[in-house]
Structure formats: C-alpha cells, structure tokens
Amino acid sequence: MAGIFDQITGQPGGDSQSDQKELDEHLDELSNTDSQLSVDQTIEGAARTDKRLREAAQELLRYGLLEESQKPNLYRVSISQLELLNGVLEPFDFSAQVDEIRGLIFLVVKKPDDSAEFDEWSHPLVRKQRLTLEQSLLVAILRQYFIVYEQEAGTGASQAVVAVDELIPQLQVYLGDTGSEAKERNRMLQLLDQLKGHGLVSAPDTHDRITIRPMIAHLANPENLEVLLQWMHTRVKGSDDPQDKNEGDA
Template sequence: MAGIFDRMAGNKVVEEEADLAGDTEHFEAIDEPADERRTQQQLRETVQEMLKYGLLEESHKPNLYRIARTHPEDMAGVLEPLDLAMGTDEVRGLVFITVRQKETAEQDDWSHPLVRRQRLNLEQSLLIAILRQHFIAYEQESGTGASLALVAIDELIPQLQVYLGDLGSDARERTRIITLLDQLKGHGVVSAPDTHDRIIIRPIIAHLANPENLQALLAWLKAQAEGGGTPKSADNEVMP
C-alpha cells in the first residue's frame, strides 16, 4: 500500500503534468495570432519596400517578391486606399507600383502625390532609349526573362555622340556617361558599374517608357544631328 508520502508525490506529478498541459494550450493559443501578426508584418514590409523603390525584383528580394505574388488580394487591399495598384511581370520576375487609372481621359498617369514623377531631361531620355535597344537585343538573344543584360560603358559613349555630338575630350565624354548612368541608377534602371566598367540593365526598363515615344525621340535627335542642329537639354517626361 502506498504511504502518504507516495500519494503526495503522485499528486504533485499529476499537478505538474496538468500545469504543463495548460501551458501547452496557452502557447498554442498565442502562437496562432503571433503567426498572423508575422504575416501582416511581412505584407507591410513588402508594401513599404515597393513604395520606397517603386518595384521588387525576384532576383534581389526573393522573399518579398514571393509574398507580393502569393498575396495579390492583400497587396491590393493595402494599395487601393492610396489609389495605387500592383503591376506584375512574371516572366522577368518583377512586381511594381502603378497608379490606378480613372475613367477620365485627362487623368495624368503620374499625378499621384506618393509616386515620384519620372521627369527626365533629354540626355537621360536618350540614354534610356539606347539602353532599351540593348535590353531588347539581349532578350531576343537570351530569351525573355534573362536577367544579366550587361553593356560596357565604353560601348555607350559613341552611341551618345551620334545624337549629342562630340565633347572633344575622352575624359569629358566619360564624365557625361557616368553622370547619366548614376542618375538613372536612382530610378532603378541600371546597376552601378562593376570592376570591368559594365552595367546591368534592369528589367524594369521594359515598363518604364513607351517604345513608340522613344523611337520618335531617337529619330528626332538623329535628324537634328544630321542637320547640324544642337538638341537642347529640355525636360521630357518619359511615361510608362
């Protein structure tokens, strides 16, 4: 027969097991909302990153890109009150911010106060047109969605000279192209130069500007150059 001390010890074990079971239920109860909060936090981080840079690339932010792609309705719910929407390019691994279009034909595509206007001067617009040609040629050769569209800086200099003229100095020519590329890097169009003085053309360039407008710009600049005119560096608004 078990003595009183055995019975006391047995009761203590039962109580500890009951407490442990209660703690497990408690942890299970708080784990579920904690997971839910983590999901909401990930969505917020994804939207914040998109608003900060205007886009997400799968190759650079795979986790945030996956969240945006697997939660389109949640993303839309966050962006809709801001009158914004999410564009998707699955082949190139891109999601990007767009402005929700209204029914009025006069609506300015980039009039939203939270979206930076893509105001580019003539030289920047020209370089985008040249880079887009390189990017299209690269995709035709390597396939749509290939992500290493490399071009050497020295290869871009003579192409700019065709339209903008020769500055008369290799150093000045190089300074001009480096400055323009650095400006476009801020728009997410190109990477910083690597050790071999090459830059990567980012896939967002496929959505940045209307190709017909860029072709018209190149044709006009070429006509000005052939006619002996010097194009002015006026502001041009490159529209997606």
C-alpha cells in the same frame, strides 16, 4: 469611516450608503479601464497587416519596384498575396503590376474613375521625376540593348550587360562630342547614376560594366522612345547637311 474590508463585507464602521456608493464608483472605474484596454488591444491586433506584406508594400512605395533577383522573399510574398497587397496600396491610388516572366513587380498609378484626362505624373506620391532629354536618350539606347539581349537569350534572362565605354559613342551620335574623354565619361557616369535611382541599371562593376534591369521594359512607351531617336537622328543629319548650313547662313 469604514475601511475597504468593512465596505466589502458590509460591516458597520461609518456611513454605509456613502461608502458603498464610493466603492461602486471605484469598481466601475476599474471595470471601464479594463474594458478599454481590452478594446484597444483587440483593435490593435485586428488592424495590423501581416509583417512581410507590410514590408513588401513599403518596399514598393520606397522604390517603385520589386525584383525577384534582388528581393526574392518579398517578391514571393507579393505574388502569393497580390490581392491583399493591392488592398494595402488602393488608398494611395496605386496598384502592383506583375511581370512574372522577368521576375518583376512594379507600381502603376490607378486611373481615377471620374477623370477623362489622366496624368500619372501628377500623383502626389510618385517618386520618379520626368526624365530629361539626355536621360531619355540613354533609356532609348539601353532599351535597344535590352531588346537585342532578350531576343538572343530569351525573355526573362537577367544578365543584359554593357560596358560604359560602349555607351559613350552611342550617346555622342545624338549629343555631340565635347572634345574631352574625361568629360564624356563623367557625363555618362552621371546619367547612369541617375537612371540607377529609377531601377533601370546597376552600378558599374569592377570592369566598368552595367547590368540593364528589366524595369526598362516598362518605364517608357517603346513607340515614344523610337520617335525620340528618329527625331534626334533627323536633327543630327540636318545639322551635318551642307545645304542646310548654307541656307541658314543665307
């Protein structure tokens, strides 16, 4: 049988037709392998989204929001490439909504075109859970503080700070007093920690103060929060009314 040099040069040394066929098959195999590698490399290169844009999309999917004060580089990337960012989010039925005044980008669930009834909480990738009554009350209270702060400092100001001890009596108005300062404080700290996971407040600082984040302006419908507070006021007032108590005893 001819060696590889004989096959290339066509010199005798064996079954030339058989050897030539084997050589052609070998060269075809190498050619196909090289072509496939080239195609794979081309596809990989074309399919990759810009790294910073990927990081911005991942941050939004992870936390639901981007704050300019916390992630300035990703925020700038998102603002400058908002259309591309929404293209990345579109297959998940999400879109990025911008509040430039407050330096905030947050996810919203896109309403399906073929759905008359729409519940964003039914989205399979929504990280947030429905707020409990206690959490909703605290959100309503914190939002009032935030509105007052923005009225005084201007929309977009980012240092809406309130002391934990100042919030405790506000919540007691609606939920009552447990009779233990330690329990009241522990309840408040637990609620604040839960709201921190929603991007609404910061962790308490060394002076036991928390910063109210601008996301609180978008999390819940303000009319719904006001109705909740009015309803709770009515319940508290009714429970303190002696006439209502006498009617209840009767």
